[in-house]
Amino acid sequence: MKKKKVAVVGAGIVGASAAYLLSKESNIDLTIYDEGTGQGTSAAAGIISPWLSKRRNKEWYNMVKAGAAFYPGFLAEVMGSEPVPSSVYKxxxxxxxxxxxxxxxxxxxxxxxxxxxxxxxxxxxxxxxxxxxxxxxxxxxxxxxxxxxxxxRVDGEKLVELLLSKAVRNGATLKRERITVERDGETYAIVSEDKTDTMDAVILAVAAWLPELLEPLGYDVDIxxxxxxxxxxxxxxxxxxxxxxxxxxxxxxxxxxxxxxxxxxxxxxxxxxxxxxxxxxxxxxxxxxxxxxxxxxxxxxxxxxxxxxxxxxTSDFSPFMGEVPELPNVFAASGLGSTGLTAGPLVGKCLAELVLNKETPLPLEDYPIGQYVKKQD
Ligand SMILES: Cc1cc2nc3c(=O)[nH]c(=O)nc-3n(C[C@H](O)[C@H](O)[C@H](O)COP(=O)(O)OP(=O)(O)OC[C@H]3O[C@@H](n4cnc5c(N)ncnc54)[C@H](O)[C@@H]3O)c2cc1C
CATH class of the missing domain: 3.30.9.10 (D-Amino Acid Oxidase, subunit A, domain 2)
Structure with missing residues (x-):
């Protein structure tokens, strides 16, 4: 059977988590693109402690609460029979x-x-x-x-390194380059300086850089x-x-x-x-x-x-994720603000499940992408 070609663009905590999970799927041919400058994940302080915030955004709280709870099981799965290094998460x-x-x-x-x-x-x-x-x-x-x-506490940079090394070991290709995305009928072209790759599905885990990628495709992005x-x-x-x-x-x-x-x-x-x-x-x-x-x-x-x-x-500080309106098989998440390291692995899991056409562990209707990513008239 022909493998589905999937691109993960952005390898901070969200993209690296999604990539790790997708790299385990035998019917997916995975390429990860990450340029890295300014990445939130490798700069982050590394605090996972969302429960006592006074913020009154129920959907945000549900996301970070579930994100914190997701960590130990996710890391145990990543490590297999080995212990989780305390330099990464403790x-x-x-x-x-x-x-x-x-x-x-x-x-x-x-x-x-x-x-x-x-x-x-x-x-x-x-x-x-x-x-x-x-x-x-x-x-x-x-x-x-x-x-x-x-x-x-988690060391974002070390966790991403770990996830990417496992993904590459599972057969994914990692390209350290800046790319743009173009639509090509039913597929998508991932364009770098010297090459164009054709993809069936794309994950955009590019955080603050989402407007830069989607504006050329005719979108207004509230980020x-x-x-x-x-x-x-x-x-x-x-x-x-x-x-x-x-x-x-x-x-x-x-x-x-x-x-x-x-x-x-x-x-x-x-x-x-x-x-x-x-x-x-x-x-x-x-x-x-x-x-x-x-x-x-x-x-x-x-x-x-x-x-x-x-x-x-985002302008109302709420995170979002889902399929980009009118771009079938392009999935994005952003707006994770100052708690993205906490929510990141779980949000990455949601994006991976979307590619696999499975139910997401968080309800997408609580994080409506259409409110923040709009096709220009
Ligand atoms: C100083 C600081 C402290 C923080 N402390 C905490 C904390 O203690 N706890 C917590 O939960 N959160 C914290 N955060 C927030 C958290 O780090 C972010 O919300 C989270 O890391 C975002 O992850 P991400 O994967 O969405 O994006 P990022 O980690 O920002 O990754 C996006 C990646 O996409 C790449 N990219 C973008 N455009 C392209 C392109 N065209 N081609 C190729 N690659 C591209 C970028 O280079 C980058 O590597 C902190 C953030 C900062 C800045």
Whole structure:
């Protein structure tokens, strides 16, 4: 039987997850295209802890809640008989801080209620400063925090590398290049500088770059880029591997990884377009904030690296996915904003199921692509 030729364009967390899943299908001939500049996934902080947000968007919450719950089983499937490397993903718990202790009580109430249909939140407790110091010895403040044991951290870049290496091992072709898409009757042409590939189905997992790909095909796309910068510091000699993720009030979270590495950030800059320039003032102010809210051990002298990337937002901040209107067998997802690493593998699974003509694990009607991707008259 002739194999179905499928292109996955964009290999951030969404595209890499979809590609990995499709690479296991024997009747699919898969090619992955990814250029990589500005990728949200490799820039991300890596926090998987969506349950205690005050955002009132039910569909978004259902997506990120299901996305967080999807991770352990998905990774177990990816790894087969081997353990999930803790450098890629680990459930280390989350510590949430609030200005006042009363707000922590309120948050605990919310958490207990949400846990009824999201048991993956795990244990919930308000921890006094002493307990926090036992978990994270560099903590130098005197505030309590709400602890949720189900919170996790993921290294987006490493996870994508893992998924792509498995996909390639399963027979997929990976092309590190920028492409455009053209319609050619019933099929699609994927056009790069020196070659054109013909495809039966296409997944567009290109986040903030979706307008660039669909506008030449006559579409208006409600997606805008948002710049995010973050900074990495090193606490040499500290066993940071099991430190929980710290979410102080505000947007500068603290995400510990292995071997003393701690990531601080990120910024949310709406007016910078696709600019990726690192601004020293942003780095300094993130370090200053972490020092004020969490530990005076944070200082600019401990900076080891920094990075910036682009998030994709719709005008009402809602994510979408599905078949592009009037483009049969072209499927897209975008608008995952600042929680796309959390939702990404599950959204990738939905796109893979669409290619396979199977039911998606999330209801598509809750994420209507037609509202954000419109054919021009
Ligand atoms: C600084 C920062 C911190 C973040 N922190 C978190 C966090 O802690 N938790 C969380 O859940 N989320 C976080 N996010 C959000 C999350 O990273 C994104 O929502 C998610 O990674 C988006 O994944 P994606 O696969 O849709 O797109 P991306 O990861 O952006 O990947 C899109 C890919 O498509 C490629 N591409 C685009 N156009 C083309 C083309 N024409 N040809 C070939 N390739 C193309 C790009 O080069 C890119 O590699 C953060 C984002 C940023 C920027």
């Amino acid at each position: 459930r280390v718990g989350t510590l949430l801080f609030k200005q006042k202790d009363k707000q922590l009580e309120e948050l605990l109430e919310i958490g207990l209620k949400r846990r009824e249909d999201a048991p993956e939140i795990g244990e919930l407790a308000i921890l006094p400063p002493q307990k926090i110091k036992e978990m994270i010895p560099i903590y130098t403040k005197n505030k309590s925090a709400l602890y949720a044991s189900g919170g996790a 805008r880029p948002q710049k995010g910068q973050l900074v990495e510091v090193n606490f040499d000699g500290y066993a940071t591997e099991d430190w929980p993720v710290v979410m102080p009030e505000g947007e500068k979270d603290i995400t510990p990884f292995e071997n003393g590495t701690v990531v601080i950030g990120a910024t949310h800059e709406n007016e910078k377009g696709f600019d990726l320039k690192i601004e020293k003032s942003a780095l300094t102010s993130m370090i200053k904030e972490a020092s004020e809210t969490f530990s005076h051990y944070f200082s600019t002298s401990s900076i080891t690296s920094y990075r910036s990337g682009t998030r994709a937002y």
